[in-house]
Structures are given as C-alpha cells and as structure tokens.
Amino acid sequence: MGRLDGKVAVVTGGSAGIGAATARRFASEGATVFVTGRRQAELDTTVNEINAQHNGGQAIAVRSDVSSLADLDRLYAQVREHSDRIDVLFANAGTAELARLEDITEEHFDRLFGINVKGLLFTVQKALPLLADGASVILPSSIAASKGVAATSVYNATKAAIRNFARTWAAELAGRGIRVNAVSPGPIETPGFSGLFGGVTDAAQATDLKDALLTGMPLSRMGDPDEVAAAVVFLATDASSFTTGSEIFVDGGLAQV
Structure with missing residues (x-):
C-alpha cells in the first residue's frame, strides 16, 4: 500500500521538472493526481507516462495557467467533478x-510576481473550500530566498514572499489542521533552471552567473528533480504530521555550509 492511497492531490506546473517528478511520485504512492500545465502537449505526455506505469494511482491532466484566475476556477471545478476534497496541494507553478x-x-517584474506570487496565492486561496481538514499544502520556495546572486533580485523577492506565505498560512490554517510548508531547492537539472538564464543575452555573463550558483556547493553537483520530489512527498504524507510553517532545503548544502 502506498502512503497516499485514496488521497487526492493537485500539482500545478506539473508538465516537466520538479512538478512532473512529484506527480509521478504521488501517483506511485497511490494518489489521484490532478496535474496542470500551460502547454497541453507536454502536459498530456507527462500524464500519459504516469498512467502507463500502472502504479496504483492515476494522473488527470488539466490545462491551466495559474496567472489566470478563470483558469484556476476551471481547475477546481474539474476537481469537484471527481472528488469532494483535496488532501495535498503542491502549488509548484512558477517562472x-x-x-x-x-x-x-515593469514587464519583467509583473510577469514574475504575477505567476510566482499572485498565481500561487490564488491557487491556494481558491483551493480552500476543497482542502480537507488535515490537508498538506506545499509551496515552492528556493535557496534564492536566502541568498543574493547578481541579476536575480526580482526572482529572489518572489521566492522570499513564498517562504513567508508558508509561515503565515501555517498560522492561519492551523485551526483546520492544515499544514503549510515550503521546499527550497538549489540548482536542479530542470527546464526551469535553464530558463533562469533566458533573460541574459551575453553568453559569458550567463556562464559566470551559473558558475556562481554552483560555487561552494558541498555536494559539487546539480540536483535531480526526483530528489526534490522525495522531500515534497515527505511533506505530503503523515511522516511529516508534526511539521508546519517549515522550510526543507534540497540544495546540496549550498545555502547551509
């Protein structure tokens, strides 16, 4: 039996990277997982791969952009068609x-805050009527909330906001037994990590910035999405029943040593 047998989970931004790895692990633990993404083809590929594994759970694709409140409404309407509750919410979508x-x-600022902060806030707010008492909410912060690296100020600020959301919502939702925690990855081999350098037109500058992120990491390597997903699963299950408002770093020691 899986640790999430009979549970209903939602993973936003689940087409690739950490979101896809987490959706895969949730399903392998027996959960029904609603997986969202903006690109239908990638989303369908991920969900079909999960379902082809016949691992006890199942995945359901819902095309959704978290920066659109109408899309979020459609997401939760679809969840209601299948279930009366959500047991686990991993509000993973971000840029x-x-x-x-x-x-x-202004466009750079609005885009990052619109997806990473506004989108995440309303992802959680609109889920509240469906969240079961005792549910687990996991938020995607980052070592970026704790470190300063050149050219990352807006991105870092969004992740610092998310870290504080976890603290504040843990206090607000404690009366319902809902736990809210943050997972904070370091450099992980994902399309999102590569996309972090999309705004830098100078190739040498991009290389320098990437090298700076890896400098001083005790484990001296990039992380794998599945290593982050393992931490998310811990926060989703009863193994973390006395953990809320916390931040789990999965960063190879980069922000710790």
Missing part, C-alpha cells in the same frame, strides 16, 4: 528570469 537592477522592466 524564472534574470535581470540586473539596471535592466529590470
């Missing part, structure tokens, strides 16, 4: 771009 202080534009 990353680099821009030095002198290059930050």
